[in-house]
Amino acid sequence: MARVLSGVQPSGDLHLGNYLGAFRYWVADQHDHDALFCVVDLHAMTLDYDPALLATRTLETAESLLAVGLDPEVCTLFVQSHVPEHPRLTWLLECTATFGELRRMTQFKDKGGEQETVRAALFTYPVLMAADILLYEAERVPVGEDQRQHLELARDVAIRFNHRYGQTFVVPEAAVPKVAARVMDLQEPTRKMSKSVSSPLGTVLVLDPPEEIDRKVRKAVTDTETEVHYDPLSKPGVSNLLELLGAATGGDPAELADRYVNYGQLKADVTEALTELLRPARERFAELHADRGYVESVLAQGAAKARALAGPTLDRAMRGAGLLAPPGGFSA
Ligand code: TYM
Numbered sequence: 001m002a003r004v005l006s007g008v009q010p011s012g013d014l015h016l017g018n019y020l021g022a023f024r025y026w027v028a029d030q031h032d033h034d035a036l037f038c039v040v041d042l043h044a045m046t047l048d049y050d051p052a053l054l055a056t057r058t059l060e061t062a063e064s065l066l067a068v069g070l071d072p073e074v075c076t077l078f079v080q081s082h083v084p085e086h087p088r089l090t091w092l093l094e095c096t097a098t099f100g101e102l103r104r105m106t107q108f109k110d111k112g113g114e115q116e117t118v119r120a121a122l123f124t125y126p127v128l129m130a131a132d133i134l135l136y137e138a139e140r141v142p143v144g145e146d147q148r149q150h151l152e153l154a155r156d157v158a159i160r161f162n163h164r165y166g167q168t169f170v171v172p173e174a175a176v177p178k179v180a181a182r183v184m185d186l187q188e189p190t191r192k193m194s195k196s197v198s199s200p201l202g203t204v205l206v207l208d209p210p211e212e213i214d215r216k217v218r219k220a221v222t223d224t225e226t227e228v229h230y231d232p233l234s235k236p237g238v239s240n241l242l243e244l245l246g247a248a249t250g251g252d253p254a255e256l257a258d259r260y261v262n263y264g265q266l267k268a269d270v271t272e273a274l275t276e277l278l279r280p281a282r283e284r285f286a287e288l289h290a291d292r293g294y295v296e297s298v299l300a301q302g303a304a305k306a307r308a309l310a311g312p313t314l315d316r317a318m319r320g321a322g323l324l325a326p327p328g329g330f331s332a
Contacts, residue, residue, distance in 0.1 A: 003170075004029045005138035007038040007080070007129070010061040011049065012195030016204040016274065017183035019281075020247045021144030023068045023206075025177060029142060030075035036136055036306060037070060040080045042087065043129070046122040047111065047196070063295055064206055067285035078302030080132065085310035085331065089131040090124070092317050096161050097127050097153065106149060130154035135310040137170040145181040146192060148174055165320035169313075180247035186220040189236035207282050210275045217241070217271045228260040238263065241270050248273035 006026055008018060029035050041058045058079055070077055080086050102108065102123055112118055121128075133141055133154050141151055151174035158169040183193045187202030194203070204216050222237040230253045232239040242253035245266070249256075260266045288295055311331030318330040326332070 001032065001034045002139045003137055004033040004035040004140045004142065005038070005133055005136050005172075006142050007040040007043070007132055008061060008065070009040050009044045009195070010054065010057040011044040011047070012057070013203075014061065014064045014206045015183075015193055015195060016206070016244070016278075017144065017180075017193035018195075019068060019206050019278070020180035020183055020244070021177060022142060023065065025142040025175065026065075026075075027069035029140070030071060033140065035075040036138070036302075036309075037065060037075060037077050038080050038132060038306075039065070039078070040129075040132065042080050043125060046119055046125050059292070059295060060289070062299055063285055063288040064281070066288050066295065066298065067281045068206065069281075072298045072301065076302045076305045077298055078306045079299055082299065082303035083135075083306045083310055085135055085307065085314045086128065086131050088330075089135055089310075089314050089317060090128045092321055093127045093130050093134070093157050093161070094124055095321075096164070097130070097157050101153060101156065102126060105153070107146065126150045126153045127157070130157045133172050134158055134169040135313050136306070137309075137313060138172050139170055140175050141172050142175040142177075144183075145176055148176055161317070161320075165317075165322075168317050168320050177247075179253065180243050183244065183247075184236060184240040186216055186237075186240070189221055189240045204274060204278075206278055207285055208278065209282065210279075213274050213278070214271045217267050217274065220267065222263050226262060228257045228263065228266055230254040230257045238266070241266055245270050245273055248277045 006022060008014070008022070026035065026037055039058050039061045041054060044054065062077060062079070065077060066072070105126055108123060108125070111122060113122060129150050130153060143151065151172065155171050158171045162168055185191045185193045185202035186204065187199050201216055201219055204213055208216070220237060220241060223235055225235070228238060229235055230239050230242050239253065242256050245251065245256055246253040315330040319325055
């Protein structure tokens with residue numbers, strides 16, 4: 001079975017963009033791939049964060065992933081900081097990636113990369129992400145559109161390392177969905193839905209109750225016209241709603257547009273489709289949240305499995321790069 005790996009930051013509440021752009025593919029992939037999913041807590045430290053909340057958010061992110069349907073019987077779910085091979089491989093890859101490559105990352109620029117006070121780790125963030133992927137010899141990485149450039153970097157770094165030090169890493173491929181790869185903010189439909197930047201009204205959360213989904217969709221920004229068309233450039237708000245409906249019901253956004261003569265009916269159907277889509281996750285989350293011991297045991301098991309895979313890759317990479325191995329190797 002092909003190996004799949006992906007990750008999510010525990011930097012805030014998980015939203016519909018995460019679900020439609022990534023998680024639902026993770027849930028599908030786990031059945032026919034050797035799949036690993038990671039709560040990337042080290043990545044969440046690259047911007048300002050509250051240390052008093054990080055551990056709780058990490059646990060709740062894991063609970064949310066189980067709630068949306070990850071099954072620890074068939075996939076491996078773990079926390080990045082529980083596997084010390086990640087930061088260790090990052091060093092080798094920082095000695096492989098270049099300053100110029102990292103400076104071109106659009107997410108670094110978007111997150112304020114030009115400011116003097118920005119954390120150095122925000123700059124090297126994509127290298128840690130490359131380590132997450134390369135450690136596990138992942139062939140496929142299901143992500144939303146915003147991660148495509150980071151995936152390109154991971155590929156380039158793997159190819160360069162292999163070329164310089166001999167075959168070490170599998171070169172991964174990004175798997176970006178056709179519909180809803182970039183879910184937009186409901187209040188600012190030219191900007192992607194995100195954990196950090198938008199107004200709360202623009203972001204539908206995976207755990208939102210039905211009345212919140214209804215409120216947010218009803219208030220979603222559209223435009224001053226009245227006709228429903230799919231045209232992301234000239235009608236970003238309406239097109240985003242059509243994409244949400246298409247992703248939730250399996251339809252094509254442009255074809256769905258033909259069914260509607262006004263925005264009100266479209267919004268009502270989007271609300272209903274999203275409510276039904278997210279209902280099971282909300283119910284399951286409540287059960288998991290009440291059983292911390294279970295979730296912690298899933299993560300402990302996941303970390304043990306992840307370490308068993310990551311150790312030999314790290315050892316191979318360290319030796320390949322010419323470092324003197326300690327007795328028992330680098331992963332002992
Ligand atoms: P993160 O935590 O921002 O998001 C998790 C996943 O959700 C997708 N996503 C979206 N998809 C569609 N529309 C949106 N508005 C939207 N917002 C987020 C993201 O593309 C992502 O797939 N750097 C990564 C985490 C990471 C990772 C990795 C991913 C760290 N190491 C290794 C894959 C492999 C991130 O910040 O995702």
